[in-house]
Amino acid sequence: MTAGAVVITGAAGDLGRALTRSFLDQGRRVHGADLKPCPVAGVIDHRLDVTERDAVFALARRVAAEDGLAAWVNAAGLLAMTPVREASEADWQRLLAVNLSGTWHGCAAALESMIAAGSGGVIVNLGSLSGQLGYPGLHPAYGASKAAVHQLTKTYALEGARHGVRVNAVAPSVLEGSMGDAFSNDQRARLIRANPLGRLGTMEDAVGAIAFLCSPQAAYITGATLPVNGGSFMP
Template sequence: MLHGKTAIVSGATRGIGRAIALRLAQGGARLVLNGTRADLLEDVAEACRQLGAEALTVAGDVARQDTAAAVGAAAAKRFGAVDILVNNAGINTRSGTLEMAFSDWQRVLDVNLNGTLHFCRAVLPAMIARGAGSIVNVSSSAAKTPHRNAAPAYGASKAAVNYLTMHLAQEMAPHGIRVNAVCPGPVETDMTAQWPPDYRQTVLGRVPLGRLGTPEQIADVVLFLASDQSAFVTGETLNANGGSYMN
């Protein structure tokens, strides 16, 4: 599905990001992987190479504009044009509104929202010049409906990512560039594995399909949105949450 295409994936070291990298590698893409841990990034890159994909890594914090610039420059130098950008990097904080330090609020927005903007701005000029490209932002169902487990900073940042997705889709459509988002619900990750049994049952009780999603299932949605299989889809914030939120 992605043979001959180059994809950037941020936040690729573990969980959903790692699954996305591997799925795009299976799809035939060349990969430029970003994350804050160089050692974990190299592990993912090697796993992608075992699948037959070319992969390089650029470590750095997505909240910094120079990280996005470095990733874009490395991709252009090694592979030429960037066809796909997956903005997956994100963080959360569990503090409530009154307990939350403002620095925590700012950090979540810097990573989740500003990081997405930095990477989009790094790749869009070349995509515009080529008249093609696909951007997939990993958002959250917390962007669409509040729940107690999502801190205000996280939900607000992801709601802003959804708006940015729709705005860019409209702005970039004349240039042949599609911009979409996937909004996962509860997914099996290292974090959810630490949930107490009673809380886990509470979460499962809110999911009509009766189970948590897997990183691989979210990666499948990203692959669809990144590929030409979704050539007539843009500006969507696609739910992938087992029915826990429907619209």
Template sequence: MLLQNKVAIISGASRGIGRSAALTLAEQGASLVIIGTKVHLLEEVADRVKQMGKECVVYTGDVTDQSTAEEVVAKTMDRFGKIDILINNAGINMRSSTLDMEIDDWKRVLDINLNGNLYFSKVVLPVMIKQRSGKIVNVSSSTAKSGHKNATPAYGASKAGVDYLTKHLALEMAKHNIYVNGVSPGPIETDMIKQWTSEYREKVLANIPLNKLGTPKNIADVILFLSSSMSDFITGETINVNGGTYIN
């Protein structure tokens, strides 16, 4: 197993990419601490993980509150004594133009998508520095790189911030043997796209060279790669997983 005896913290783990990442990492041997706001969905994930014979601790909290990160890390250390992997996945999107967007919505999206990543990283990094090891994976979006008028500008701006934070932390933490990378999903079959009309879905598919939407498991597999020893000469990168819709 790629992650035997490893301990991973995953935010936004109740559904979609976070849920799939939790199950994928557990299948590869990791014990988990999963965070979200919907306890019944988190408990469903935890039950699946426990059926695999791995430990899974559920924590309900808001990633925009710095104390959430502090409490999660403290409880993880009490339970496991180490933190090997941090997956910053919690995020939201809204659909509005710049002129229609409320300023409070701008602040909320940036607070969850970007500030939450910073809060968790700042609390986890001292643990990893002491261990002289660790992997952090930040979930971004192709919207950060190419723009998308169907999403609120706050979403793209927040994910562009995630991309820069990934690079900056990677440079700072390399001397401590800590790897910081990201994954940049394109169109993925998650709850976020339930807002799409059938006409819009067909339009999206027509612009994907592989002519299909991605799945949460597609992203989870890249998260696994970046969390494991397979990526031990990669840091500061954000990997595109989008069916060819954005290539660089």
């Protein structure tokens, strides 16, 4: 990663907080952006709705001007546990707006500022195993939005490559945390039984993969969707 700050959307969430702590531990300046305050000491905290495109662009330009923008992680997201036949159109719109459009705005805004600065950069998107496999207990918009994020990642990787900007995604399976708690005990037990490594993932598992994709060790990796799923799906 080049010199400069990291922006993390969804910074108040389980993964966002863990990522914020990890980048702060690496000595990075971290700008957290969420609807809610991020409680991690040392973060530069911004109120942001990722569905508001102009606000996302304004944040990217401000961070680039003040600190330099080295990395942008699109971790804001919404999940809805809904039997498929009861899935509402309102939830469809909400999930696509945050998970897909919000990630698109983040990619576009970060890329614009990184290209303007001319120093390259790294973007990481939060996809999901749900974007690779069907799961009947979830609103269909969740998996559809995440599959689209995997695809969006490839397009921005090709565009970014011409400017030294790498764009990748991670695709975690269910992680221990509040989103994982939305699954019933039965669902969690079934997922653990079916998982080759015999457990759910942790926030640290996802943080490790994202930190790697942001690091110089991943300098030749772009357009990838890295599975973080204990071997439960091998695309």
